[in-house]
Amino acid sequence: MSTRIRSHGFTALSPIHEALASLSGWSAFGVTVLLGALSALAFAPFHLTPVLVLCVTAFIWMLDGSRMKVRWGRSLFMRGWAFGYGFFLVGMYWTISPFLVDPARHAAYIWMPLIALPGGMALIWGGAIALAGAFWSASPSRVFIFAIFMALAEVTRGYLFGGFPWNIFGTTWGPGGALSQAASLGGVYWLTLVTLFICAAPAALVDTRGTRGVLGRALPVTMSVILVALGWTFGAQRIAEPSELTAQTVTLMDAGVPQNQKFQPGAGELVLARYGSFLRDIEGTEGDIVIWPEGAMPFDMLASNYALDVIAAYLGPRTLIAGSTRRNVEGDTDLFHNSMAVLQTENGRAELIALYDKFRLVPFGELAASEIIPFGRHISGILPDAMQQLAVSGFTPGSEATVLFPRDLPPFVALICYEALFPEVTRTAGPQREDAQWIVTISNDAWFGRGMGPAQHYAQNRYRSIESGLPMARVASRGDTAMVDGYGRETAHGQPVDGDPEGWESSVVTTQLPVALAATPYQRFGAALFWLTLVGTSILAFLTWQR
Helix, strand or coil: CCCCCCCEECHHHHHHHHHHHCCCHHHHHHHHHHHHHHHHHHCCCCCCHHHHHHHHHHHHHHHHHHHCCCCHHHHHHHHHHHHHHHHHHHHCHHHHHHHHHCHHHHHHHCHHHHHHHHHHHHHHHHHHHHHHHCCCCCCCHHHHHHHHHHHHHHHHHCCHHHCCCCCCHHHHCCCCCCHHHHHHHHHHHHHHHHHHHHHHHHHHHEECCCCCCHHHHHHHHHHHHHHHHHHHHHHHHHCCCCCCEEEEEEEEEECCCCHHHHCCCCHHHHHHHHHHHHHHHCCCCCCCEEECCCCCCCCCHHHCHHHHHHHHHHHCCCEEEEEEEEEEEECCEEEEEEEEEEEEEECCEEEEEEEEECCCCCECCCECHHHCCCCHHHCHHHCCCCCCCCCCCCCCCCCCCCEECCCCCCCEEEEEHHHHHCHHHHHCCCCCHHHCCEEEEEECHHHHCCCCHHHHHHHHHHHHHHHHCCCEEEEECCCCCEEECCCCCEEEECEECCCCCCCCCCEEEEEEEECCCCCCHHHHHCCHHHHHHHHHHHHHHHHCCCC
16 A cells, blocks of 8 residues: 655656655565666666666655655665665676586576575665665755765675675776776775766655755756766866877787586697687787686696697797686695786796786685685585686685786786776785786686676776776686776777687787876775765765755
8 A cells, every 4th residue: 555745846756756755565666676677777788877867766766755654674675675686686697607507407596696696785785775764864965875875885795705896886887988987086986976976866856845945956966967077077088099009919819618618528629729729820929918818728727738838839939828727736635726827938838937816706606605604515515616617616715916027028917807896906916016017807708698797797897997097908708808998998809710619709809008007096095085075975965964
C-alpha cells in the first residue's frame, strides 16, 4: 500500500518525485533494482553518463520516501542494497565466465557470481545509505550527504577483503576524454566524489518541504554545471596537443587462445609455436621491446628449457617482457607466483634479467578463499581454479609493487591484471617510483568472456595513465591490447593476424612509446584533494541542512 507524499519545488518534476517517493513493498524493490541495473550503462563500453544522472536522481527521490517511514533505517538499507544489487549484477555479469570454462565442475555454482557477489557488494551500499539516513533532510543538504556516504562506500569497496574497485563512479567519463582528465588532479576516488555530487544534484530541485526556496533548490544544479564546465575546460586544454612519441619501439603480442582451450592436451606446443611465429615474422632491431600477456604460456615458461630455446632462437637483439606462472619450491612446499619476467638473449640462451611477482592477488580467483574470509577453506573447493589453472590452491603474493630497471630499457611500473584497478599501486610503486617512464600492464582477459568485462577492464586501466602521467603498454589475452599515452588516450591498438588456429583471436601491434608527462598533482599529493573535498562537502551539507 503506497503513502501519498506531497512534493514542492520545480512543479514539472513534482509528480515524478511524488510517484517515486510513494512507492513501497515489492514495487519499490523492483524499481530500485531496475535503476541500479540501468546505471551500469554509464560505464564502458557505453559511457552513457546522462543515464547515471537520471538513475541517481530517481534513486534519491525514492530515498526521500524511505526516510519518512517509521522504520526508515531498514527501508533505506534495503533500497540501497537493491540499487547496488542491480548495478553490480549488470555491471559484473561477466564474472560467470570463469565458471563456464570447465562447466562440468563449476556450472552448478553460477549462483555465486549472480547472487552472492552482487548481493555481497551491495551490502556496502546498503550500509552507506542507511548511515546517510541519520543526516537526511528534505533540503538540498541531502545531495551532499548522498555524495559523501556513497564516496566513502566506494573507497571501502576498494579495500575491503582485498578490494574490488570495479566501475567506481569516477570511471563513467570516457578515459582519454576531456572530463576524465580531472583524475590527474585528485585521483579516481576524488573524481568519484565529484561525479556522485554531479549525478545527485538534480534531485535537489524538488523535495517535501512546504516552504519556498527556489534559489536554494537550484544551488546544487548550478554548482554541478559549473563543475562540469570547469572540468571540460581543464581537460580540453590538457589534451589539445597530439601525443609526443619517443624513439623506443614496442611490439605488443597476444596469441588470443580461448581459456577453455589453453590447458587442453597439446595446447602448450600450439601456444608456444604461435608466439614463436610472431617473433620470427615481425622484424625488430636492437633495443626493441616485445610484450606478451599475463600467463602467456599454459606452463611454467621459466622452467621450460624448450620454451626458452624457442624464445632465444627468434627473439634476437630484442627484449621480451612476458607473464608466466612460476613455481618456487621451499622445503616440501610448492609456492606458485603470478609473475612478469624480462628476458634477453645472451650466448644463445634466453636469460632472465628482471622479475616481478604480482603482490595484489584477485580475491577467490588467485588468493585462496581461506586467506580472505573466515571459514573460506570450506568454499574454496567449489570455486574455479586459480586464474592460470596451474596453482589450484592459490598463488603466493609478491612483496610489493615495484619499478623494474632492466638494463637498456626505460624503467617501468609493473602491473599484472587486477593490480591495474588500484590507483595507489601505480602511485607508490616502491621508493624509486619517480624514475619510472612508463607502465607495463599485462592481463588475461580471456577469463572475462565476450561481454562488457574486457572493455570495462581496459577503461579502468587507462585511468592509471591519467592519474600518473605515465604512458601504458597493455597486452591482454583476448582483451584490448594497446598503447596509451599519459592522458589516457589510445595511440595504437592491436590488429588481427593471419594464421590463427580455429577459435583463436591473435592481436599484434608495433608502435612507439609515448613520452612521460610531468608528475601530476595526484602523483605528488595522493588522496589529499579527496579528503579536503570531503570536508568541504560536509560543510556545505551542514550549511544547507533543514529539518
